Amino acid sequence: MKRRTIKVDYLARVEGEGALYIRMKDGQVTDVKLKIYEPPRFFEAFMRGRKYTEAPDITARICGICPVAYQMSASQAMEAILGIRVEGPLRDLRHLLYLGEWIESHMLHVYMLHAPDFLGYQSAIEMARDHPEVVQRGLQLKKYGNEIVAVVGGREVHPINVRVGGFYRVPTREELQSLVDKLKWGRDAALETVRWVASFDFPDFEMDYEFVALRHPEEYAILEGRILSNKGLDIAVHEYDDHFEEIHVPYSNALHSRIRGRGSYLVGPMARFNLNFDRLSPLAQEAAREVGLLPPCRNPFQSIIVRSIETLHAFDVALRLVENYDMPDSPVVEAEPRAGTGYGATEAPRGLLYHRYTIDDQGIILDAKIVPPTSQNQKAIEEDLWHFVPQNLDLPEDELVWRCEQAIRNYDPCISCATHFLKLHIERE
Amino acid sequence: MTKAKAVRLIGVGNPYRGDDALGLLVVQQAKERLAGYPVEVREVAGDMTALLDAWDDADLAIVVDAVVSGAAPGTVHRFEVGETPLPRAMFATSTHALDVAQAVELARALGRLPRRLVLYGVEAGRLDTGSNLSPEVAQALPQVVEALCRDVLQALQGPD
Numbered sequence: 001m002k003r004r005t006i007k008v009d010y011l012a013r014v015e016g017e018g019a020l021y022i023r024m025k026d027g028q029v030t031d032v033k034l035k036i037y038e039p040p041r042f043f044e045a046f047m048r049g050r051k052y053t054e055a056p057d058i059t060a061r062i063c064g065i066c067p068v069a070y071q072m073s074a075s076q077a078m079e080a081i082l083g084i085r086v087e088g089p090l091r092d093l094r095h096l097l098y099l100g101e102w103i104e105s106h107m108l109h110v111y112m113l114h115a116p117d118f119l120g121y122q123s124a125i126e127m128a129r130d131h132p133e134v135v136q137r138g139l140q141l142k143k144y145g146n147e148i149v150a151v152v153g154g155r156e157v158h159p160i161n162v163r164v165g166g167f168y169r170v171p172t173r174e175e176l177q178s179l180v181d182k183l184k185w186g187r188d189a190a191l192e193t194v195r196w197v198a199s200f201d202f203p204d205f206e207m208d209y210e211f212v213a214l215r216h217p218e219e220y221a222i223l224e225g226r227i228l229s230n231k232g233l234d235i236a237v238h239e240y241d242d243h244f245e246e247i248h249v250p251y252s253n254a255l256h257s258r259i260r261g262r263g264s265y266l267v268g269p270m271a272r273f274n275l276n277f278d279r280l281s282p283l284a285q286e287a288a289r290e291v292g293l294l295p296p297c298r299n300p301f302q303s304i305i306v307r308s309i310e311t312l313h314a315f316d317v318a319l320r321l322v323e324n325y326d327m328p329d330s331p332v333v334e335a336e337p338r339a340g341t342g343y344g345a346t347e348a349p350r351g352l353l354y355h356r357y358t359i360d361d362q363g364i365i366l367d368a369k370i371v372p373p374t375s376q377n378q379k380a381i382e383e384d385l386w387h388f389v390p391q392n393l394d395l396p397e398d399e400l401v402w403r404c405e406q407a408i409r410n411y412d413p414c415i416s417c418a419t420h421f422l423k424l425h426i427e428r429e
Numbered sequence: 430m431t432k433a434k435a436v437r438l439i440g441v442g443n444p445y446r447g448d449d450a451l452g453l454l455v456v457q458q459a460k461e462r463l464a465g466y467p468v469e470v471r472e473v474a475g476d477m478t479a480l481l482d483a484w485d486d487a488d489l490a491i492v493v494d495a496v497v498s499g500a501a502p503g504t505v506h507r508f509e510v511g512e513t514p515l516p517r518a519m520f521a522t523s524t525h526a527l528d529v530a531q532a533v534e535l536a537r538a539l540g541r542l543p544r545r546l547v548l549y550g551v552e553a554g555r556l557d558t559g560s561n562l563s564p565e566v567a568q569a570l571p572q573v574v575e576a577l578c579r580d581v582l583q584a585l586q587g588p589d
Contacts, residue, residue, distance in 0.1 A: 061445045064475020108476055125531060128538035136539060143482055 020408065022389060029389050032382045033249075034408075047368040052078050052337055052359045056162050059355070059370065065108070068101040068153065069348030070370075071162040072223060073355040077344030078164040080238075081359055082335040089328040090166045091223065093152055096176075096321045097159070098222050098346070099314040100148025103186070105349035106269075106307040106314075107145060109412045110197065111138025114304045117406045118200035134196070137189055141311070144179075144186045148318060151175055166332035176322045183319040190312040191287055197304045198291035203403070205388060206298040209380060210259065211271035214347055220272070220279040220313060222347045228275055229265065230296070237345040240354055246371065257376040264379035267351025268411065269306040270297055284313035300384060300410040307412075337363030348373050350412055374413045381411055434488040436581055437543070439471045439480065441494035441529060448502075448553035448566045451573075452493040455549070458574045463581060477532040484536075487543035489584045491577055494529050495553040495566070502554030503565030505573055510546040547580055549573055 023031040043062055047055060055074040060067035072094060079086060086094065111134075112124040121127040128135040151171055153159025161167050212233065214225030227235050227243075235243055246255035259265050274295040277285065288294060293305050339361040345354045351373030358367040388407050392400055440456035442449040453472055460470045471483040484490035496506060508515060515530040529548065536542045551573060554563030562570070 061443065064443060104476070108478065112478060123531065125534045125538055128535055132539050135535075139478060139481060139539075142476075142478065146479070146482075 020385075020404070022385060022404065024389065024393075027390065027393050029386055032385045032389075034378050034382050044368045044370055047357075047365050050365050052081070052357070052363040052365055053164055055355075055357060055365065055368070056164060057160070060159070060162075062370070062372070065105050066101055066348050066350070066353075068098055068149065068159060068162070069346060069353050070355075071159070072098060072346040073344040073348075073353045073370075074357075075162060075164050075344070076224065076346060077342040077355045077357050078359075079333075079335075079342070080344065081340040081342035081357070082164070082337065084165060084333045084335045086166055086333055089326055090170070090331070090333070092321050092325060093167065093170060094162075095219075095223055096318055097149060097152040097162070099318045099321075100145045100152065102222070102314045102349050103145025103311055103318075104142050104149065105145075105412075106311045107138055107142035107193075110193065110304055110307050110311070111135060111142070113412070114307075114409055115197065115200075117402075117409060118197075118202075118304070137192070141186055141189050141193070144182045145314075147182060148179060151179060163332060165335060166330075168331060170328055170331040173325055173327055176325050179322050180319065183315055183322060187283070187312065187315040187319060190308065190315050191283075194287045194291055194305065194308040194312055197308050198293065200304070202299060202301045204299075205301060205384075205391070207300065207380075207384060207387065209270075209298060210262065210265040211274045211296075212259075212265045212267050212352060212376075213271040213275045214345060214352065215276055216279065218279070220276050220281070220317075224346065227345065227352070229259075230274060231262070233259070237354070238343040240343060240345065240371075241356070241369075244354075244371070244376075246375075255375060256379050257371060258379060264383055265376065266380045267373050267376050268303070269310055269349075269351075270300065270303050271351060272347060273297060273306045273309065280309070281313045281316040283316045284309050287312055300407070303410050303412075337361065341367075350374060351376065374411070377411050377413070381408055381413070384410075433467050434585060435486060436466075436468045436584060437471055437484055437487045437490045438468060438577065438581070439473060439483045439490060439492045441473050441477070441480075441492060443474050447555040447557050447561070448495045448551070448563055449556050450562065451495045451551050451553070451566055451570065454562075454570060455493045455551075455573050455577065458570070459577050459581070462574065462578050466581065466585060468581060477529055478535065480529065480532040481536050481539070481541050484543040484546065485541065489545045489547070489581070490543040491547045491549065491580060492529060493549045493551070493573065493577065495556070496550035497553055497556075498550075500552045501565070502552050502563055503569040504552040505569055505576070506548075506550040506552070507576070508548045508550070510542065510548060515548070545584070549577060 021033045043059060055078060056071040059070040059074045062070055116124055116127050149159055154161030161169060210229050210231045212229045214221035215228045216225035243260055244257055245260050246257050249256050277295045288309050341358040343356050345352055353373055354371040356369040357365055359365050384407050392403055438456040438459055440452040442452040444450040444453055456470050473479045473483055510533055515533055551566060551569055554565050
């Protein structure tokens, strides 16, 4: 009987903290456990007793990378209770703000965290020494995403301008116009990025995922839509809890999500790309065809190409939104609180982000539920490793560990959304 | 007459992660103490590549963050960034995607370090979600503000 043990204490380039444990015996994987510490659980309790108007700002603090996503899902849920809809230029501004966050988040992951894997670097720092112009391009792309968030959201980190019903203040046409040249540069640089990452070598690895994402009749869904999957799911957001459940796993204080009666599923860029390819901007679709990546994409390592295509889409659509913007008369749709339960789901950079709130007639929050994308993907990450490790057992020890780290980084697991220090332990018995 | 020096105070952290809020609190308090002086304040959370933009073209940048190095909570570490890499373990903490030490090395590789860079790291006692500052770190806070203000005033009054 062949026993081997590998332990790695720090998994670099994942945004956050958690632990992964893999055990093998005679070349067979006998256990995979992803252990994650999950702040949303704390925030759910923290929200109770607070005013409904506080939900967007408080939940935005769950994640340093995707605060806008939290603001949007929270606002949508509260607006559903209040019976208001945010439309026209206010909705366009939200769309723009959210695209800015996608750009920031995707470019951080593609250039700083994920690309070094494919080019054989330990980190973006080594990559920057050899390819400074490439890393500068990534940082510039990300910075333009930040600038969109700063102009619409009030500031780059933790935008303060979003409120239930709209915004505290809307930008003038001139303020948005200041973005036009940057967005045009970004669109070109994003296309270069698609071509660059498509030239990488990808491990031959595919999984039969159930992809879950929002779908919208006209847009590449980000702000709203029905929840769809490639295996027959088609539900309204308020039906989420009827179809998805969260299971407590004893080895982690995070909850694992699954589709009732079926099991794991995958949210995020690959799910969106596969379900909504026809809603990508024509330029983004063309770029995908040019590099030969068409749905269905089932190789998680290729998610770096999908993120780059989504970034191109984001710049393209942002430019159109900026050019067509007319300042609305009022920055907000006003409404009085009323008792009820509301549901919100939007597409965070890492995938579907679900919020549910119950408030009383004074607008006090009685109950809150938040399901972030990374906790929905945890089971899929584990299943990838169950399959990936046996296929790569002939690799030397350090390379196998490296590959496992990559397999996790494919998901861009999020900093404070779901993880708390990823320590990797592979034990071979 | 010489051009006024560009001084940036950069607070790193998350106000809902216990002692991780420290960096933000220090730069806010230092800003009040330095009212009237040409000092800009930036806050950075989550993504440390933003540090490169925060200290772009600065003559002096001072970064304040919570750190975990094994020292007693509340211990104040001060580093003047020079030729050699930072002790990686010191700033490799926490909830930030690319940590502060990596951001410094990334900036070095790209030629984007400020003219002078000082890092204050305060040993964290607790980094759990939502908690307040630990007593040790709360006690260290005024001392860090004081030291940081002294750095700034010396730089503003000193020769180029």
